[in-house]
Amino acid sequence: MPLHRRHMLAAPALLAPRAAQAQSAWPERTIRITIGFPAGSVTDSLMRNLLEPLSRELGQTVIIDNRPGGNGVVGTMAVKNAAPDGYNQAILSVTNGALNTYLVRNLPYDPIKDFAHTGFLAEAPYLLVVPANSPARSVAELIELAKQRPGELTFSHGNFSALIGSEMLCRMTGTRMLAVPSRGGPEALTEVLAGRIDSTLTDFAAGLAQVREGRVRALGVTSRTVFPLAPEIPPIAAAVPGYELIVWFGLAAPLGTPAPAVARFNEALGKVLAQPETREKLGRLGFAPRAMPPEQWRDFLQSQITSLTQLAREIGLEPS
Known part of the structure:
Protein backbone atom coordinates (compact mmCIF):
# COMPACT_ATOMS: atom_id res chain seq x y z
CA MET A 1 0.00 0.00 0.00
CA PRO A 2 1.47 3.40 -0.93
CA LEU A 3 2.65 5.42 2.01
CA HIS A 4 0.35 8.36 1.31
CA ARG A 5 -2.73 6.08 1.28
CA ARG A 6 -1.78 4.56 4.64
CA HIS A 7 -1.56 8.08 6.02
CA MET A 8 -5.00 8.93 4.69
CA LEU A 9 -6.58 5.82 6.24
CA ALA A 10 -4.87 6.49 9.55
CA ALA A 11 -5.98 10.12 9.69
CA PRO A 12 -9.48 9.50 11.15
CA ALA A 13 -8.01 7.33 13.90
CA LEU A 14 -5.49 10.04 14.72
CA LEU A 15 -8.12 12.78 14.70
CA ALA A 16 -10.73 10.88 16.75
CA PRO A 17 -8.93 11.23 20.10
CA ARG A 18 -8.42 14.93 19.46
CA ALA A 19 -12.14 15.40 18.65
CA ALA A 20 -13.14 13.47 21.76
CA GLN A 21 -10.73 15.54 23.82
CA ALA A 22 -12.18 18.78 22.40
CA GLN A 23 -15.72 17.66 23.21
CA SER A 24 -14.85 16.51 26.72
CA ALA A 25 -13.15 19.85 27.39
CA TRP A 26 -16.48 21.72 27.33
CA PRO A 27 -16.90 24.16 28.98
CA GLU A 28 -13.74 26.15 28.36
CA ARG A 29 -15.08 29.62 29.17
CA THR A 30 -17.86 31.53 30.91
CA ILE A 31 -21.46 30.36 30.45
CA ARG A 32 -24.09 33.09 30.18
CA ILE A 33 -27.66 32.48 31.36
CA THR A 34 -30.03 35.04 29.88
CA ILE A 35 -33.15 35.85 31.88
CA GLY A 36 -35.97 37.59 30.04
CA PHE A 37 -37.30 39.15 33.24
CA PRO A 38 -36.03 41.84 35.65
CA ALA A 39 -33.54 41.41 38.48
CA GLY A 40 -35.48 40.47 41.60
CA SER A 41 -38.07 38.42 39.68
CA VAL A 42 -38.75 34.82 40.66
CA THR A 43 -36.77 33.58 37.65
CA ASP A 44 -33.81 35.76 38.57
CA SER A 45 -33.92 34.71 42.23
CA LEU A 46 -33.89 31.02 41.33
CA MET A 47 -30.92 31.25 38.96
CA ARG A 48 -28.82 33.46 41.24
CA ASN A 49 -28.96 30.78 43.90
CA LEU A 50 -27.62 28.22 41.42
CA LEU A 51 -24.71 30.23 40.00
CA GLU A 52 -22.07 29.32 42.58
CA PRO A 53 -22.69 25.54 42.83
CA LEU A 54 -23.14 25.24 39.06
CA SER A 55 -19.89 27.13 38.45
CA ARG A 56 -18.08 24.78 40.81
CA GLU A 57 -19.51 21.69 39.16
CA LEU A 58 -18.69 22.86 35.63
CA GLY A 59 -15.31 24.34 36.46
CA GLN A 60 -16.21 27.59 34.70
CA THR A 61 -18.00 30.76 35.77
CA VAL A 62 -21.75 30.91 35.15
CA ILE A 63 -23.20 34.43 34.95
CA ILE A 64 -26.63 36.02 34.54
CA ASP A 65 -27.65 38.49 31.84
CA ASN A 66 -31.03 40.12 32.57
CA ARG A 67 -32.78 41.20 29.37
CA PRO A 68 -36.39 41.96 30.31
CA GLY A 69 -39.04 42.97 27.83
CA GLY A 70 -42.05 41.63 25.96
CA ASN A 71 -42.94 38.99 28.56
CA GLY A 72 -39.57 37.35 28.11
CA VAL A 73 -39.41 37.64 24.31
CA VAL A 74 -36.38 39.96 24.25
CA GLY A 75 -34.14 37.70 26.33
CA THR A 76 -35.35 34.50 24.70
CA MET A 77 -34.65 35.85 21.23
CA ALA A 78 -31.15 36.88 22.27
CA VAL A 79 -30.37 33.24 23.03
CA LYS A 80 -32.17 31.86 19.98
CA ASN A 81 -29.88 34.01 17.81
CA ALA A 82 -26.69 33.24 19.76
CA ALA A 83 -23.97 30.84 18.65
CA PRO A 84 -25.04 27.20 19.21
CA ASP A 85 -22.11 26.29 21.42
CA GLY A 86 -23.69 25.86 24.86
CA TYR A 87 -22.21 29.06 26.27
CA ASN A 88 -25.48 30.99 25.89
CA GLN A 89 -28.66 29.65 27.47
CA ALA A 90 -32.08 31.00 28.38
CA ILE A 91 -34.47 30.19 31.17
CA LEU A 92 -37.82 29.06 29.84
CA SER A 93 -40.75 29.45 32.22
CA VAL A 94 -44.54 29.27 32.12
CA THR A 95 -44.62 32.69 30.44
CA ASN A 96 -41.92 32.68 27.76
CA GLY A 97 -41.80 28.89 27.42
CA ALA A 98 -45.50 28.14 27.10
CA LEU A 99 -48.08 30.93 27.30
CA ASN A 100 -46.29 33.20 24.84
CA THR A 101 -46.91 30.63 22.11
CA TYR A 102 -50.61 31.46 22.31
CA LEU A 103 -50.79 34.98 23.75
CA VAL A 104 -48.11 36.69 21.62
CA ARG A 105 -49.09 37.12 17.98
CA ASN A 106 -46.33 36.22 15.53
CA LEU A 107 -44.03 34.99 18.29
CA PRO A 108 -40.54 35.08 16.72
CA TYR A 109 -39.38 31.84 18.32
CA ASP A 110 -40.66 28.32 18.91
CA PRO A 111 -39.74 27.03 22.39
CA ILE A 112 -39.65 23.46 21.10
CA LYS A 113 -38.16 23.70 17.60
CA ASP A 114 -35.66 26.54 18.11
CA PHE A 115 -33.80 25.25 21.17
CA ALA A 116 -31.80 22.40 22.64
CA HIS A 117 -33.34 21.70 26.04
CA THR A 118 -30.49 21.42 28.53
CA GLY A 119 -32.28 20.78 31.82
CA PHE A 120 -35.22 21.41 34.13
CA LEU A 121 -34.69 23.51 37.26
CA ALA A 122 -37.59 23.74 39.69
CA GLU A 123 -41.27 24.35 40.39
CA ALA A 124 -42.89 26.87 42.75
CA ALA A 239 -61.96 28.19 49.33
CA VAL A 240 -62.01 27.48 45.59
CA PRO A 241 -61.96 23.69 45.08
CA GLY A 242 -59.83 22.60 42.14
CA TYR A 243 -57.75 25.78 41.95
CA GLU A 244 -54.03 25.23 41.40
CA LEU A 245 -51.21 27.07 39.68
CA ILE A 246 -47.60 25.92 39.78
CA VAL A 247 -44.92 27.78 37.87
CA TRP A 248 -41.84 26.01 36.52
CA PHE A 249 -38.42 26.81 35.09
CA GLY A 250 -35.93 25.11 32.78
CA LEU A 251 -32.92 25.93 30.63
CA ALA A 252 -32.42 25.84 26.87
CA ALA A 253 -29.58 26.60 24.45
CA PRO A 254 -29.79 27.51 20.77
CA LEU A 255 -30.78 24.74 18.38
CA GLY A 256 -27.69 22.98 17.07
CA THR A 257 -25.79 23.07 20.35
CA PRO A 258 -23.51 19.98 20.34
CA ALA A 259 -24.97 16.95 22.12
CA PRO A 260 -21.85 16.49 24.31
CA ALA A 261 -22.24 20.05 25.64
CA VAL A 262 -25.93 19.46 26.37
CA ALA A 263 -25.14 16.18 28.12
CA ARG A 264 -22.31 17.68 30.17
CA PHE A 265 -24.42 20.60 31.30
CA ASN A 266 -27.40 18.40 32.14
CA GLU A 267 -25.20 16.08 34.19
CA ALA A 268 -23.70 18.98 36.14
CA LEU A 269 -27.10 20.54 36.73
CA GLY A 270 -28.52 17.26 38.00
CA LYS A 271 -25.70 16.94 40.52
CA VAL A 272 -26.23 20.51 41.74
CA LEU A 273 -29.98 20.04 42.17
CA ALA A 274 -29.39 16.86 44.16
CA GLN A 275 -27.06 18.53 46.67
CA PRO A 276 -28.71 18.81 50.11
CA GLU A 277 -27.45 22.37 50.63
CA THR A 278 -28.87 23.46 47.27
CA ARG A 279 -32.22 21.83 47.96
CA GLU A 280 -32.39 23.43 51.39
CA LYS A 281 -31.53 26.89 50.08
CA LEU A 282 -34.04 26.70 47.25
CA GLY A 283 -36.66 25.21 49.55
CA ARG A 284 -36.41 28.23 51.84
CA LEU A 285 -37.26 30.40 48.83
CA GLY A 286 -40.27 28.32 47.88
CA PHE A 287 -38.71 26.29 45.07
CA ALA A 288 -38.94 22.53 44.64
CA PRO A 289 -35.81 21.49 42.65
CA ARG A 290 -36.40 18.81 40.04
CA ALA A 291 -33.85 17.41 37.60
CA MET A 292 -34.85 15.99 34.21
CA PRO A 293 -32.90 14.62 31.26
CA PRO A 294 -33.19 16.81 28.13
CA GLU A 295 -35.75 14.58 26.38
CA GLN A 296 -38.05 14.48 29.40
CA TRP A 297 -37.79 18.26 29.85
CA ARG A 298 -38.67 18.79 26.18
CA ASP A 299 -41.71 16.49 26.46
CA PHE A 300 -42.80 18.24 29.66
CA LEU A 301 -42.55 21.61 27.91
CA GLN A 302 -44.67 20.39 25.00
CA SER A 303 -47.35 19.10 27.37
CA GLN A 304 -47.40 22.42 29.23
CA ILE A 305 -47.78 24.39 26.00
CA THR A 306 -50.82 22.26 25.15
CA SER A 307 -52.49 22.44 28.57
CA LEU A 308 -51.80 26.13 29.25
CA THR A 309 -52.98 27.16 25.79
CA GLN A 310 -56.23 25.33 26.43
CA LEU A 311 -56.56 27.03 29.83
CA ALA A 312 -55.90 30.48 28.36
CA ARG A 313 -58.62 29.90 25.76
CA GLU A 314 -61.10 28.66 28.37
CA ILE A 315 -60.51 31.73 30.50
CA GLY A 316 -61.07 33.97 27.51
CA LEU A 317 -57.58 35.43 27.09
CA GLU A 318 -56.86 36.61 23.55
CA PRO A 319 -53.55 36.91 21.70
CA SER A 320 -52.17 40.43 21.44
Missing part, protein backbone atom coordinates in the same frame (compact mmCIF):
# COMPACT_ATOMS: atom_id res chain seq x y z
CA PRO A 125 -46.30 28.24 43.78
CA TYR A 126 -47.44 31.86 43.88
CA LEU A 127 -48.81 33.75 46.89
CA LEU A 128 -52.05 35.70 46.67
CA VAL A 129 -51.48 38.92 48.62
CA VAL A 130 -53.46 42.07 49.35
CA PRO A 131 -52.49 45.39 51.00
CA ALA A 132 -51.97 45.20 54.76
CA ASN A 133 -55.04 47.40 55.33
CA SER A 134 -57.30 45.50 52.94
CA PRO A 135 -60.72 44.60 54.34
CA ALA A 136 -60.24 41.10 52.88
CA ARG A 137 -58.67 38.76 55.42
CA SER A 138 -59.27 35.54 53.49
CA VAL A 139 -59.78 34.30 49.96
CA ALA A 140 -63.50 33.96 50.65
CA GLU A 141 -63.69 37.59 51.80
CA LEU A 142 -61.81 38.81 48.70
CA ILE A 143 -64.25 36.90 46.51
CA GLU A 144 -67.20 38.43 48.37
CA LEU A 145 -65.76 41.94 47.91
CA ALA A 146 -65.30 41.29 44.20
CA LYS A 147 -68.90 40.13 43.90
CA GLN A 148 -70.13 43.24 45.70
CA ARG A 149 -68.07 45.52 43.42
CA PRO A 150 -67.93 43.77 40.03
CA GLY A 151 -65.16 45.10 37.81
CA GLU A 152 -63.92 47.59 40.43
CA LEU A 153 -61.28 45.60 42.32
CA THR A 154 -57.87 45.41 40.65
CA PHE A 155 -55.06 42.89 40.41
CA SER A 156 -51.55 43.53 39.11
CA HIS A 157 -49.53 41.03 37.07
CA GLY A 158 -45.93 41.13 35.92
CA ASN A 159 -46.14 38.21 33.50
CA PHE A 160 -48.62 35.96 31.74
CA SER A 161 -48.47 33.22 34.38
CA ALA A 162 -49.62 35.63 37.11
CA LEU A 163 -52.28 36.99 34.74
CA ILE A 164 -53.67 33.56 33.95
CA GLY A 165 -53.67 32.62 37.65
CA SER A 166 -55.73 35.68 38.61
CA GLU A 167 -58.10 35.34 35.65
CA MET A 168 -58.58 31.67 36.49
CA LEU A 169 -59.55 32.64 40.06
CA CYS A 170 -62.11 35.12 38.71
CA ARG A 171 -63.54 32.56 36.30
CA MET A 172 -63.84 29.85 38.94
CA THR A 173 -65.59 32.19 41.39
CA GLY A 174 -67.83 34.06 38.96
CA THR A 175 -66.21 37.41 39.70
CA ARG A 176 -64.76 40.24 37.60
CA MET A 177 -61.63 42.18 38.50
CA LEU A 178 -59.59 44.67 36.48
CA ALA A 179 -56.18 43.42 35.30
CA VAL A 180 -53.36 45.97 35.59
CA PRO A 181 -50.09 45.00 33.84
CA SER A 182 -46.73 45.75 35.47
CA ARG A 183 -43.14 45.60 34.26
CA GLY A 184 -42.35 42.38 36.10
CA GLY A 185 -43.29 40.68 39.35
CA PRO A 186 -41.39 43.07 41.68
CA GLU A 187 -43.29 46.08 40.34
CA ALA A 188 -46.60 44.22 40.58
CA LEU A 189 -45.91 43.53 44.26
CA THR A 190 -44.82 47.13 44.86
CA GLU A 191 -48.19 48.36 43.59
CA VAL A 192 -49.94 46.25 46.24
CA LEU A 193 -47.47 47.35 48.93
CA ALA A 194 -48.33 50.96 48.11
CA GLY A 195 -52.06 50.24 48.29
CA ARG A 196 -52.66 51.24 44.67
CA ILE A 197 -53.76 47.73 43.65
CA ASP A 198 -56.12 45.39 45.48
CA SER A 199 -54.28 42.08 44.97
CA THR A 200 -51.59 40.22 43.08
CA LEU A 201 -50.18 36.74 42.65
CA THR A 202 -46.56 37.22 43.61
CA ASP A 203 -43.39 35.17 43.72
CA PHE A 204 -43.41 33.06 46.86
CA ALA A 205 -40.11 34.17 48.40
CA ALA A 206 -40.58 37.88 47.70
CA GLY A 207 -44.17 37.83 48.90
CA LEU A 208 -43.48 35.83 52.05
CA ALA A 209 -40.78 38.27 53.16
CA GLN A 210 -43.22 41.18 52.87
CA VAL A 211 -45.95 39.19 54.62
CA ARG A 212 -43.72 38.46 57.59
CA GLU A 213 -42.77 42.13 57.83
CA GLY A 214 -46.47 43.01 57.95
CA ARG A 215 -46.38 45.06 54.73
CA VAL A 216 -48.90 42.89 52.87
CA ARG A 217 -51.35 40.18 53.89
CA ALA A 218 -51.23 36.69 52.39
CA LEU A 219 -54.62 35.17 51.66
CA GLY A 220 -53.57 31.94 50.01
CA VAL A 221 -50.99 29.89 48.18
CA THR A 222 -51.58 28.55 44.66
CA SER A 223 -50.43 25.00 45.39
CA ARG A 224 -53.25 22.48 45.76
CA THR A 225 -52.32 21.72 49.38
CA VAL A 226 -50.60 23.58 52.22
CA PHE A 227 -47.08 24.59 51.26
CA PRO A 228 -44.52 23.29 53.81
CA LEU A 229 -42.54 26.54 53.93
CA ALA A 230 -45.58 28.50 55.14
CA PRO A 231 -48.12 26.07 56.63
CA GLU A 232 -50.00 28.97 58.22
CA ILE A 233 -51.12 30.18 54.77
CA PRO A 234 -54.05 28.12 53.41
CA PRO A 235 -54.21 26.97 49.79
CA ILE A 236 -56.60 28.96 47.61
CA ALA A 237 -58.13 25.56 46.81
CA ALA A 238 -59.53 25.43 50.36
Whole structure:
Protein backbone atom coordinates (compact mmCIF):
# COMPACT_ATOMS: atom_id res chain seq x y z
CA MET A 1 0.00 0.00 0.00
CA PRO A 2 1.47 3.40 -0.93
CA LEU A 3 2.65 5.42 2.01
CA HIS A 4 0.35 8.36 1.31
CA ARG A 5 -2.73 6.08 1.28
CA ARG A 6 -1.78 4.56 4.64
CA HIS A 7 -1.56 8.08 6.02
CA MET A 8 -5.00 8.93 4.69
CA LEU A 9 -6.58 5.82 6.24
CA ALA A 10 -4.87 6.49 9.55
CA ALA A 11 -5.98 10.12 9.69
CA PRO A 12 -9.48 9.50 11.15
CA ALA A 13 -8.01 7.33 13.90
CA LEU A 14 -5.49 10.04 14.72
CA LEU A 15 -8.12 12.78 14.70
CA ALA A 16 -10.73 10.88 16.75
CA PRO A 17 -8.93 11.23 20.10
CA ARG A 18 -8.42 14.93 19.46
CA ALA A 19 -12.14 15.40 18.65
CA ALA A 20 -13.14 13.47 21.76
CA GLN A 21 -10.73 15.54 23.82
CA ALA A 22 -12.18 18.78 22.40
CA GLN A 23 -15.72 17.66 23.21
CA SER A 24 -14.85 16.51 26.72
CA ALA A 25 -13.15 19.85 27.39
CA TRP A 26 -16.48 21.72 27.33
CA PRO A 27 -16.90 24.16 28.98
CA GLU A 28 -13.74 26.15 28.36
CA ARG A 29 -15.08 29.62 29.17
CA THR A 30 -17.86 31.53 30.91
CA ILE A 31 -21.46 30.36 30.45
CA ARG A 32 -24.09 33.09 30.18
CA ILE A 33 -27.66 32.48 31.36
CA THR A 34 -30.03 35.04 29.88
CA ILE A 35 -33.15 35.85 31.88
CA GLY A 36 -35.97 37.59 30.04
CA PHE A 37 -37.30 39.15 33.24
CA PRO A 38 -36.03 41.84 35.65
CA ALA A 39 -33.54 41.41 38.48
CA GLY A 40 -35.48 40.47 41.60
CA SER A 41 -38.07 38.42 39.68
CA VAL A 42 -38.75 34.82 40.66
CA THR A 43 -36.77 33.58 37.65
CA ASP A 44 -33.81 35.76 38.57
CA SER A 45 -33.92 34.71 42.23
CA LEU A 46 -33.89 31.02 41.33
CA MET A 47 -30.92 31.25 38.96
CA ARG A 48 -28.82 33.46 41.24
CA ASN A 49 -28.96 30.78 43.90
CA LEU A 50 -27.62 28.22 41.42
CA LEU A 51 -24.71 30.23 40.00
CA GLU A 52 -22.07 29.32 42.58
CA PRO A 53 -22.69 25.54 42.83
CA LEU A 54 -23.14 25.24 39.06
CA SER A 55 -19.89 27.13 38.45
CA ARG A 56 -18.08 24.78 40.81
CA GLU A 57 -19.51 21.69 39.16
CA LEU A 58 -18.69 22.86 35.63
CA GLY A 59 -15.31 24.34 36.46
CA GLN A 60 -16.21 27.59 34.70
CA THR A 61 -18.00 30.76 35.77
CA VAL A 62 -21.75 30.91 35.15
CA ILE A 63 -23.20 34.43 34.95
CA ILE A 64 -26.63 36.02 34.54
CA ASP A 65 -27.65 38.49 31.84
CA ASN A 66 -31.03 40.12 32.57
CA ARG A 67 -32.78 41.20 29.37
CA PRO A 68 -36.39 41.96 30.31
CA GLY A 69 -39.04 42.97 27.83
CA GLY A 70 -42.05 41.63 25.96
CA ASN A 71 -42.94 38.99 28.56
CA GLY A 72 -39.57 37.35 28.11
CA VAL A 73 -39.41 37.64 24.31
CA VAL A 74 -36.38 39.96 24.25
CA GLY A 75 -34.14 37.70 26.33
CA THR A 76 -35.35 34.50 24.70
CA MET A 77 -34.65 35.85 21.23
CA ALA A 78 -31.15 36.88 22.27
CA VAL A 79 -30.37 33.24 23.03
CA LYS A 80 -32.17 31.86 19.98
CA ASN A 81 -29.88 34.01 17.81
CA ALA A 82 -26.69 33.24 19.76
CA ALA A 83 -23.97 30.84 18.65
CA PRO A 84 -25.04 27.20 19.21
CA ASP A 85 -22.11 26.29 21.42
CA GLY A 86 -23.69 25.86 24.86
CA TYR A 87 -22.21 29.06 26.27
CA ASN A 88 -25.48 30.99 25.89
CA GLN A 89 -28.66 29.65 27.47
CA ALA A 90 -32.08 31.00 28.38
CA ILE A 91 -34.47 30.19 31.17
CA LEU A 92 -37.82 29.06 29.84
CA SER A 93 -40.75 29.45 32.22
CA VAL A 94 -44.54 29.27 32.12
CA THR A 95 -44.62 32.69 30.44
CA ASN A 96 -41.92 32.68 27.76
CA GLY A 97 -41.80 28.89 27.42
CA ALA A 98 -45.50 28.14 27.10
CA LEU A 99 -48.08 30.93 27.30
CA ASN A 100 -46.29 33.20 24.84
CA THR A 101 -46.91 30.63 22.11
CA TYR A 102 -50.61 31.46 22.31
CA LEU A 103 -50.79 34.98 23.75
CA VAL A 104 -48.11 36.69 21.62
CA ARG A 105 -49.09 37.12 17.98
CA ASN A 106 -46.33 36.22 15.53
CA LEU A 107 -44.03 34.99 18.29
CA PRO A 108 -40.54 35.08 16.72
CA TYR A 109 -39.38 31.84 18.32
CA ASP A 110 -40.66 28.32 18.91
CA PRO A 111 -39.74 27.03 22.39
CA ILE A 112 -39.65 23.46 21.10
CA LYS A 113 -38.16 23.70 17.60
CA ASP A 114 -35.66 26.54 18.11
CA PHE A 115 -33.80 25.25 21.17
CA ALA A 116 -31.80 22.40 22.64
CA HIS A 117 -33.34 21.70 26.04
CA THR A 118 -30.49 21.42 28.53
CA GLY A 119 -32.28 20.78 31.82
CA PHE A 120 -35.22 21.41 34.13
CA LEU A 121 -34.69 23.51 37.26
CA ALA A 122 -37.59 23.74 39.69
CA GLU A 123 -41.27 24.35 40.39
CA ALA A 124 -42.89 26.87 42.75
CA PRO A 125 -46.30 28.24 43.78
CA TYR A 126 -47.44 31.86 43.88
CA LEU A 127 -48.81 33.75 46.89
CA LEU A 128 -52.05 35.70 46.67
CA VAL A 129 -51.48 38.92 48.62
CA VAL A 130 -53.46 42.07 49.35
CA PRO A 131 -52.49 45.39 51.00
CA ALA A 132 -51.97 45.20 54.76
CA ASN A 133 -55.04 47.40 55.33
CA SER A 134 -57.30 45.50 52.94
CA PRO A 135 -60.72 44.60 54.34
CA ALA A 136 -60.24 41.10 52.88
CA ARG A 137 -58.67 38.76 55.42
CA SER A 138 -59.27 35.54 53.49
CA VAL A 139 -59.78 34.30 49.96
CA ALA A 140 -63.50 33.96 50.65
CA GLU A 141 -63.69 37.59 51.80
CA LEU A 142 -61.81 38.81 48.70
CA ILE A 143 -64.25 36.90 46.51
CA GLU A 144 -67.20 38.43 48.37
CA LEU A 145 -65.76 41.94 47.91
CA ALA A 146 -65.30 41.29 44.20
CA LYS A 147 -68.90 40.13 43.90
CA GLN A 148 -70.13 43.24 45.70
CA ARG A 149 -68.07 45.52 43.42
CA PRO A 150 -67.93 43.77 40.03
CA GLY A 151 -65.16 45.10 37.81
CA GLU A 152 -63.92 47.59 40.43
CA LEU A 153 -61.28 45.60 42.32
CA THR A 154 -57.87 45.41 40.65
CA PHE A 155 -55.06 42.89 40.41
CA SER A 156 -51.55 43.53 39.11
CA HIS A 157 -49.53 41.03 37.07
CA GLY A 158 -45.93 41.13 35.92
CA ASN A 159 -46.14 38.21 33.50
CA PHE A 160 -48.62 35.96 31.74
CA SER A 161 -48.47 33.22 34.38
CA ALA A 162 -49.62 35.63 37.11
CA LEU A 163 -52.28 36.99 34.74
CA ILE A 164 -53.67 33.56 33.95
CA GLY A 165 -53.67 32.62 37.65
CA SER A 166 -55.73 35.68 38.61
CA GLU A 167 -58.10 35.34 35.65
CA MET A 168 -58.58 31.67 36.49
CA LEU A 169 -59.55 32.64 40.06
CA CYS A 170 -62.11 35.12 38.71
CA ARG A 171 -63.54 32.56 36.30
CA MET A 172 -63.84 29.85 38.94
CA THR A 173 -65.59 32.19 41.39
CA GLY A 174 -67.83 34.06 38.96
CA THR A 175 -66.21 37.41 39.70
CA ARG A 176 -64.76 40.24 37.60
CA MET A 177 -61.63 42.18 38.50
CA LEU A 178 -59.59 44.67 36.48
CA ALA A 179 -56.18 43.42 35.30
CA VAL A 180 -53.36 45.97 35.59
CA PRO A 181 -50.09 45.00 33.84
CA SER A 182 -46.73 45.75 35.47
CA ARG A 183 -43.14 45.60 34.26
CA GLY A 184 -42.35 42.38 36.10
CA GLY A 185 -43.29 40.68 39.35
CA PRO A 186 -41.39 43.07 41.68
CA GLU A 187 -43.29 46.08 40.34
CA ALA A 188 -46.60 44.22 40.58
CA LEU A 189 -45.91 43.53 44.26
CA THR A 190 -44.82 47.13 44.86
CA GLU A 191 -48.19 48.36 43.59
CA VAL A 192 -49.94 46.25 46.24
CA LEU A 193 -47.47 47.35 48.93
CA ALA A 194 -48.33 50.96 48.11
CA GLY A 195 -52.06 50.24 48.29
CA ARG A 196 -52.66 51.24 44.67
CA ILE A 197 -53.76 47.73 43.65
CA ASP A 198 -56.12 45.39 45.48
CA SER A 199 -54.28 42.08 44.97
CA THR A 200 -51.59 40.22 43.08
CA LEU A 201 -50.18 36.74 42.65
CA THR A 202 -46.56 37.22 43.61
CA ASP A 203 -43.39 35.17 43.72
CA PHE A 204 -43.41 33.06 46.86
CA ALA A 205 -40.11 34.17 48.40
CA ALA A 206 -40.58 37.88 47.70
CA GLY A 207 -44.17 37.83 48.90
CA LEU A 208 -43.48 35.83 52.05
CA ALA A 209 -40.78 38.27 53.16
CA GLN A 210 -43.22 41.18 52.87
CA VAL A 211 -45.95 39.19 54.62
CA ARG A 212 -43.72 38.46 57.59
CA GLU A 213 -42.77 42.13 57.83
CA GLY A 214 -46.47 43.01 57.95
CA ARG A 215 -46.38 45.06 54.73
CA VAL A 216 -48.90 42.89 52.87
CA ARG A 217 -51.35 40.18 53.89
CA ALA A 218 -51.23 36.69 52.39
CA LEU A 219 -54.62 35.17 51.66
CA GLY A 220 -53.57 31.94 50.01
CA VAL A 221 -50.99 29.89 48.18
CA THR A 222 -51.58 28.55 44.66
CA SER A 223 -50.43 25.00 45.39
CA ARG A 224 -53.25 22.48 45.76
CA THR A 225 -52.32 21.72 49.38
CA VAL A 226 -50.60 23.58 52.22
CA PHE A 227 -47.08 24.59 51.26
CA PRO A 228 -44.52 23.29 53.81
CA LEU A 229 -42.54 26.54 53.93
CA ALA A 230 -45.58 28.50 55.14
CA PRO A 231 -48.12 26.07 56.63
CA GLU A 232 -50.00 28.97 58.22
CA ILE A 233 -51.12 30.18 54.77
CA PRO A 234 -54.05 28.12 53.41
CA PRO A 235 -54.21 26.97 49.79
CA ILE A 236 -56.60 28.96 47.61
CA ALA A 237 -58.13 25.56 46.81
CA ALA A 238 -59.53 25.43 50.36
CA ALA A 239 -61.96 28.19 49.33
CA VAL A 240 -62.01 27.48 45.59
CA PRO A 241 -61.96 23.69 45.08
CA GLY A 242 -59.83 22.60 42.14
CA TYR A 243 -57.75 25.78 41.95
CA GLU A 244 -54.03 25.23 41.40
CA LEU A 245 -51.21 27.07 39.68
CA ILE A 246 -47.60 25.92 39.78
CA VAL A 247 -44.92 27.78 37.87
CA TRP A 248 -41.84 26.01 36.52
CA PHE A 249 -38.42 26.81 35.09
CA GLY A 250 -35.93 25.11 32.78
CA LEU A 251 -32.92 25.93 30.63
CA ALA A 252 -32.42 25.84 26.87
CA ALA A 253 -29.58 26.60 24.45
CA PRO A 254 -29.79 27.51 20.77
CA LEU A 255 -30.78 24.74 18.38
CA GLY A 256 -27.69 22.98 17.07
CA THR A 257 -25.79 23.07 20.35
CA PRO A 258 -23.51 19.98 20.34
CA ALA A 259 -24.97 16.95 22.12
CA PRO A 260 -21.85 16.49 24.31
CA ALA A 261 -22.24 20.05 25.64
CA VAL A 262 -25.93 19.46 26.37
CA ALA A 263 -25.14 16.18 28.12
CA ARG A 264 -22.31 17.68 30.17
CA PHE A 265 -24.42 20.60 31.30
CA ASN A 266 -27.40 18.40 32.14
CA GLU A 267 -25.20 16.08 34.19
CA ALA A 268 -23.70 18.98 36.14
CA LEU A 269 -27.10 20.54 36.73
CA GLY A 270 -28.52 17.26 38.00
CA LYS A 271 -25.70 16.94 40.52
CA VAL A 272 -26.23 20.51 41.74
CA LEU A 273 -29.98 20.04 42.17
CA ALA A 274 -29.39 16.86 44.16
CA GLN A 275 -27.06 18.53 46.67
CA PRO A 276 -28.71 18.81 50.11
CA GLU A 277 -27.45 22.37 50.63
CA THR A 278 -28.87 23.46 47.27
CA ARG A 279 -32.22 21.83 47.96
CA GLU A 280 -32.39 23.43 51.39
CA LYS A 281 -31.53 26.89 50.08
CA LEU A 282 -34.04 26.70 47.25
CA GLY A 283 -36.66 25.21 49.55
CA ARG A 284 -36.41 28.23 51.84
CA LEU A 285 -37.26 30.40 48.83
CA GLY A 286 -40.27 28.32 47.88
CA PHE A 287 -38.71 26.29 45.07
CA ALA A 288 -38.94 22.53 44.64
CA PRO A 289 -35.81 21.49 42.65
CA ARG A 290 -36.40 18.81 40.04
CA ALA A 291 -33.85 17.41 37.60
CA MET A 292 -34.85 15.99 34.21
CA PRO A 293 -32.90 14.62 31.26
CA PRO A 294 -33.19 16.81 28.13
CA GLU A 295 -35.75 14.58 26.38
CA GLN A 296 -38.05 14.48 29.40
CA TRP A 297 -37.79 18.26 29.85
CA ARG A 298 -38.67 18.79 26.18
CA ASP A 299 -41.71 16.49 26.46
CA PHE A 300 -42.80 18.24 29.66
CA LEU A 301 -42.55 21.61 27.91
CA GLN A 302 -44.67 20.39 25.00
CA SER A 303 -47.35 19.10 27.37
CA GLN A 304 -47.40 22.42 29.23
CA ILE A 305 -47.78 24.39 26.00
CA THR A 306 -50.82 22.26 25.15
CA SER A 307 -52.49 22.44 28.57
CA LEU A 308 -51.80 26.13 29.25
CA THR A 309 -52.98 27.16 25.79
CA GLN A 310 -56.23 25.33 26.43
CA LEU A 311 -56.56 27.03 29.83
CA ALA A 312 -55.90 30.48 28.36
CA ARG A 313 -58.62 29.90 25.76
CA GLU A 314 -61.10 28.66 28.37
CA ILE A 315 -60.51 31.73 30.50
CA GLY A 316 -61.07 33.97 27.51
CA LEU A 317 -57.58 35.43 27.09
CA GLU A 318 -56.86 36.61 23.55
CA PRO A 319 -53.55 36.91 21.70
CA SER A 320 -52.17 40.43 21.44
